[in-house]
Amino acid sequence: MSYSRIPSITLALAAAIAMIGCGQKEEPKAAPAPAAAAPAPAAPAPTPEVTVKLGHVAPLTGPQAHLGKDNENAARMAVDELNTKAIEIGGAKIKFELVAEDDQADPKQGTIVAQKLVDAKVNGVIGHLNSGTTIPASKIYSDAGIPQISPSATNPKYTQQGFATTFRVMANDVQQGKVLGEYAAKQMAGKTVAIIDDRTAYGQGLADEVEKGVVAAGAKVVAREFTNDKATDFAAILTKIKSKKVDVIVYGGMDAQGGPMAKQMKSLGLKAKFLTGDGGCTPEFIKLAGAASEGQYCSLPGVPLDQMPGGKAFGDAFTAKYGQIQLYAPYVYDAVMVMVDAMKRANSVESAKFLPEIGKTDYQGVTAKVQFDDKGDLKGGSISLYQVKDGKWEYRETIGGAPAEAAAAPAEAPAAEAKK
Amino acid sequence: MDIFIQQIINGLVLGSIYALVALGYTMVYGIMGLINFAHGEVVMIGAMVALTVIKLLAGSGLPVYIVILVALIAASAVCMAVGYAIERIAYRPLRRAPKLAPLITAIGVSIVLQNLAMLVWGRNYHAFPPILPVSEHEILGATITSVQVAIVLIAALLMAALIALIDHTRLGRAMRATSENPPIAQLMGVNINQIISLTFVIGSALAAVAGLMVSANYSIAHYYMGFMLGLKAFTAAVLGGIGNIAGAVLGGILLGLIESLGAGYIGDFTGGFLGSNYQDIFAFFVLIGVLVFRPSGLIGEKVSERA
Numbered sequence: 001m002s003y004s005r006i007p008s009i010t011l012a013l014a015a016a017i018a019m020i021g022c023g024q025k026e027e028p029k030a031a032p033a034p035a036a037a038a039p040a041p042a043a044p045a046p047t048p049e050v051t052v053k054l055g056h057v058a059p060l061t062g063p064q065a066h067l068g069k070d071n072e073n074a075a076r077m078a079v080d081e082l083n084t085k086a087i088e089i090g091g092a093k094i095k096f097e098l099v100a101e102d103d104q105a106d107p108k109q110g111t112i113v114a115q116k117l118v119d120a121k122v123n124g125v126i127g128h129l130n131s132g133t134t135i136p137a138s139k140i141y142s143d144a145g146i147p148q149i150s151p152s153a154t155n156p157k158y159t160q161q162g163f164a165t166t167f168r169v170m171a172n173d174v175q176q177g178k179v180l181g182e183y184a185a186k187q188m189a190g191k192t193v194a195i196i197d198d199r200t201a202y203g204q205g206l207a208d209e210v211e212k213g214v215v216a217a218g219a220k221v222v223a224r225e226f227t228n229d230k231a232t233d234f235a236a237i238l239t240k241i242k243s244k245k246v247d248v249i250v251y252g253g254m255d256a257q258g259g260p261m262a263k264q265m266k267s268l269g270l271k272a273k274f275l276t277g278d279g280g281c282t283p284e285f286i287k288l289a290g291a292a293s294e295g296q297y298c299s300l301p302g303v304p305l306d307q308m309p310g311g312k313a314f315g316d317a318f319t320a321k322y323g324q325i326q327l328y329a330p331y332v333y334d335a336v337m338v339m340v341d342a343m344k345r346a347n348s349v350e351s352a353k354f355l356p357e358i359g360k361t362d363y364q365g366v367t368a369k370v371q372f373d374d375k376g377d378l379k380g381g382s383i384s385l386y387q388v389k390d391g392k393w394e395y396r397e398t399i400g401g402a403p404a405e406a407a408a409a410p411a412e413a414p415a416a417e418a419k420k
Numbered sequence: 421m422d423i424f425i426q427q428i429i430n431g432l433v434l435g436s437i438y439a440l441v442a443l444g445y446t447m448v449y450g451i452m453g454l455i456n457f458a459h460g461e462v463v464m465i466g467a468m469v470a471l472t473v474i475k476l477l478a479g480s481g482l483p484v485y486i487v488i489l490v491a492l493i494a495a496s497a498v499c500m501a502v503g504y505a506i507e508r509i510a511y512r513p514l515r516r517a518p519k520l521a522p523l524i525t526a527i528g529v530s531i532v533l534q535n536l537a538m539l540v541w542g543r544n545y546h547a548f549p550p551i552l553p554v555s556e557h558e559i560l561g562a563t564i565t566s567v568q569v570a571i572v573l574i575a576a577l578l579m580a581a582l583i584a585l586i587d588h589t590r591l592g593r594a595m596r597a598t599s600e601n602p603p604i605a606q607l608m609g610v611n612i613n614q615i616i617s618l619t620f621v622i623g624s625a626l627a628a629v630a631g632l633m634v635s636a637n638y639s640i641a642h643y644y645m646g647f648m649l650g651l652k653a654f655t656a657a658v659l660g661g662i663g664n665i666a667g668a669v670l671g672g673i674l675l676g677l678i679e680s681l682g683a684g685y686i687g688d689f690t691g692g693f694l695g696s697n698y699q700d701i702f703a704f705f706v707l708i709g710v711l712v713f714r715p716s717g718l719i720g721e722k723v724s725e726r727a
Binding site: 256264269290 | 426434554634640681684687696697
């Protein structure tokens with residue numbers, strides 16, 4: 001009697017899965033127009049229309065989906081804005097198309113999606129969000145000659161691999177870690193510091209740099225503990241840290257762990273101060289930590305939104321369209337604009353032709369004046385520190401900027417002409 | 421010493437949650453020989469529904485305990501409906517199919533539920549409103565919060581009630597009969613469809629309670645939270661002997677303790693060679709050891725292969 005029912009229900013289930021899959025990725029179907037080719041040189045009469053595909057990758061499912069969607073919204077906003085401007089490059093009208101993909105913050109998925117974008121012949125890639133996915137994916141883009149600008153991958157390795165195609169519009173973790181380490185030791189008066197990270201390329205990389213910074217500032221790292229980017233229970237490691245009597249706990253990881261961690265610190269009676277990097281510098285952190293967030297610190301590359309050159313206008317436009325900014329949205333927006341700016345200057349949408357122009361970028365973006373060093377790192381990246389007061393992140397101070405540039409330069413000088 | 425006691429308390433709280441979720445796995449396995457991988461997602465839905473209700477009622481001025489009770493009833497009701505629907509839609513049509521088929525639909529259901537929850541509640545994390553009066557208590561130098569005390573007590577109570585239900589009631593006898601041999605049980609007048617549905621419904625109600633506990637303790641709920649929790653609880657069920665109620669409880673508590681003590685002391689034991697990032701290997705080492713020497717779990721009975 002149940003035989004007849006099997007196929008129909010299985011089908012319905014499969015259809016449901018398929019529908020949900022599509023709805024959530026919002027992946028545009030293959031462009032009906034002949035795919036992005038080089039604009040026909042000097043085509044006569046009516047200007048032809050060329051579709052330029054920009055890949056965007058961020059985790060749209062999984063624990064960091066809220067940050068990934070934030071990134072994608074910003075990229076979409078930039079693309080929509082560009083399309084209303086009727087930009088002409090190389091004598092052709094350009095229509096930008098966003099090819100948005102989901103890497104689940106998983107390095108394995110990151111490379112699969114990267115290959116998919118290469119196969120779809122995207123002209124450039126904005127992303128990925130996480131260092132852990134950006135670094136393995138960057139090799140695939142580099143092999144295919146596709147320029148990549150990450151808005152938020154801060155692990156220094158990303159641009160140190162010798163690829164000509166890698167750029168980022170945010171200060172890296174060498175700068176951020178150093179500032180965090182010094183801040184923990186000096187301003188927060190931490191003589192003994194515990195460092196926790198989530199063992200991702202981002203968290204681990206940041207934590208290693210923080211450790212160097214703490215030691216350089218004359219304080220001691222008495223505990224180094226680990227968790228993962230899906231964990232919710234930190235009682236065991238926090239209890240262990242409690243036994244070491246630390247002044248400051250620094251966490252390298254995202255808000256989804258940082259928030260509950262700060263809360264569990266409080267319920268375990270740990271009096272140490274809490275400091276986290278850009279991954280925890282979100283409104284979500286405060287929501288998740290609740291009252292335990294009060295007085296805790298975070299750092300974020302760049303300056304606060306209201307101090308950014310175009311911060312207020314961007315914030316208003318974004319909020320009206322997509323709601324509250326989570327974290328990296330302005331950086332994603334700038335990354336798209338920097339890439340299109342390079343296309344304009346090269347007068348070509350061909351990856352090989354506009355790639356050299358990205359290195360020469362001198363673009364006044366929302367977040368900062370974007371210029372790259374010879375590795376593709378942002379020049380003069382500054383780091384700002386914030387503290388929670390009355391349930392809101394309150395700006396404390398900005399460290400670095402021009403001096404950080406000078407400090408970073410000698411270390412990277414021998415790299416010579418990695419990028420022409 | 422106080423640190424050691426604190427780690428034991430941490431482990432007990434974590435273990436109680438694992439145990440409560442593990443019960444859902446073990447009940448279904450005990451009756452149908454099926455691993456219901458969607459169970460973790462039912463816990464997540466319980467947490468989400470409870471959270472939504474609490475947020476709605478938080479401003480209404482009702483006493484806290486009434487709010488929690490209403491949330492719990494709503495969450496249980498929704499979870500029971502979801503559990504019933506899962507069984508009816510995804511498993512019942514496949515009851516005579518090869519064992520692999522329901523396992524695959526189970527994974528499918530889990531993905532569907534996750535994505536549905538993402539559509540309904542969004543991608544953002546939800547913070548548990550701080551309506552519970554949390555107080556911290558000192559026991560021998562260790563700290564335990566009132567919420568944690570409540571978790572351990574409620575979990576213990578529910579487990580005892582479940583064991584009593586299965587061992588001493590008419591329904592329990594029918595469940596045991598169905599577990600032993602469904603066709604014969606049916607011949608003896610047991611409505612096995614009803615019993616299996618009831619098993620799912622009871623398991624889902626426990627999941628709702630677990631969901632509320634998890635989100636109250638960690639003050640976090642997310643559409644993705646069921647996945648890892650489900651995996652750990654499944655491990656706990658296997659550790660104790662899947663299909664055995666007391667085994668699930670034992671496995672859950674044990675897993676919680678191993679994880680907590682592992683994370684706390686693994687660094688000292690190995691002289692810093694392994695850190696707390698290896699906390700899970702302790703748990704899985706124990707699991708492998710148990711499976712090698714006692715394949716049916718710590719207190720699982722030896723069951724002959726059922727067709």
